[in-house]
Amino acid sequence: MSLPRLKLISFPLCPYVQRSRITLLEKNIEHEVEYIRPDALPDWFFDISPLEKVPVLLVDEQPLFESMVICEYLDEITPGSLHPEDPFERAINRAWIEFGNEILDKTFTLFKTEDEKSHKHAKSIILDRFDILEENLQHSPYFNGESFSLVDAAYAPMFRFYEVTKDLLHFDVYEDTPKIRAWADALLARPSVIQCVHADFMDNLKGFLTRPDSFFGRSLKTD
8 A cells, every 4th residue: 555645744852743753763654854943933834733733744735733643643554553452452552651741741841941830840740750650661671562662652752851951950850760761761772763853953952951041941050
């Protein structure tokens, strides 16, 4: 079966887009990527993104939005599956993807908020959710064991943020969660995760994280 023409619309730093790109790379799907700036959105973007967010996948010019919806679609139109075969295990994976969505949302708050109270609240929730996740990780090196799955694609971009910030943070997010640390290390070493971002991603991310208009940026350690 021939695949449609696929173009992924992305912001340079968006971790949600990275989920879709990882899936595209894992399944060896031919595609294009177009980066646009969130502070200078082209007029056509509002016609294809009802929520005014990325990712948007253009499927023969028809837009599809929401990161995990895109990942599920890509998985379904290609041979094999990045979900477990058992229906209950698939449901479990989807539930933990939703759990990860909250952690990723709070990660953005941690780094973007100007307010110290919001920063500390986000930090508290992240550490609490990591404790819960640690207790429920049953396999290695990936979430389901040896096989990479969509739940891994969902978490990998978040772990990339913490990899970049490990020398900047005032706390070690993995201090009490060695299983999560091992999972993150395995994901960040995977070719699809390495290749899903553009060449200057790391420099751009460091610039974003050290902005003086965020509480995190203002409170970085100065050695």
